[in-house]
Amino acid sequence: EGPTVAIVGATGAVGSVMIEIMNARETVPWGGIKLIASPRSAGKKIDVRGVEHTVVALSPEAFDDVDIAMFDVPDELSAQWAPVAVERGAVAVDNSGAFRMDPEVPLVVPEVNAHRASERPKGIIANPNCTTLSMMAALGELHREFGLRELVVSSYQAASGSGQEAIDRLRAEIEAVAGKQVGDRAGDVAEALVAAGLPEETPFKAPLALNVVPWCGSRKEDGWTSEELKVRNESRKILGIPDLKVSATCVRVPVVTTHSLAVHATFDREVSVAQAHRIFDGASSVVLQDDPDGPDFPTPAGVVGGEPTYVGRVRQAVDFPNTLDFFVCGDNLRKGAALNTYEIAETLASAE
Ligand code: 2RA
8 A cells, every 4th residue: 555644734835835746746655645734724625636635733643644744844843743753653754954963863865865764763854954955966966976075155045945924025025116216325225115115124134126135044153144054064964975165155036936056066086067967967856957059057937846956057167177166946945845855755655
């Protein structure tokens, strides 16, 4: 029959994408599918693969017949409930930040380190942050062949990475400036937003419409943000390079969904653009969009809703022979969240 899988947080933003992904699969390995959410959403009916499912409230008993529980809930809920799911006999695949850096919890991107999924002393497997994930499939392929040594990254992160409230705010800001001749003096955009009645308090810390904001996540030590440290720590853990040199600058851009990254990656040996193209072409979850005569390159608006990692602008850095520069786009709600979590669960199902 096949294992029973549960989506915990089935009615949330990522949980809903998870259901879309399941519906789009030709076949699924599941003997049963269970939808779990807060008591507020319990009783709601949702169609999954042509069958109506009733959402059940999160409780210890909800996990009794579950083999694999995929968690798409905030950190504090995962921290509390993933161990409960494990106690009740399930493997927890967690998309929050609660367990990512726990040495007893593998951090898995199936294309890169699927083998880690079987080493899970706590019964929990973590899914990386969407910013790290957006480049991992591409980077993992290059690392396998050329040995990654140093990584310098700038991100261009979509509003949806910060949740529904952030999406609503970006849409409201765009509406507030649309059709207006907003000036280009300092403060003009902020004034236009206040004039349109938007609260000054914003999830982005500064206006995002007509702007870019070099701040994602929360403040950490020495001027770094939580997002920048996640890129460093998670890349090291996933790739299995504890001393990888990493520096990241994370920037929010006025895009609704799909994160992009400019990657400057240095390897143990020289890598040509032709070699990188060959590797990207051969990687099943990477789409190479890089005809220099094009112009041809991925953009968030061009790839949103897609499952692969899209790579373009591959260049050998002129002054650094062992270094490649390239641009990556990945849908932060799909490969960056729901899809990778689902692929980990599929990996577990095929190992049973
Ligand atoms: C963001 N990567 O884009 C984060 C979400 N976890 O804000």
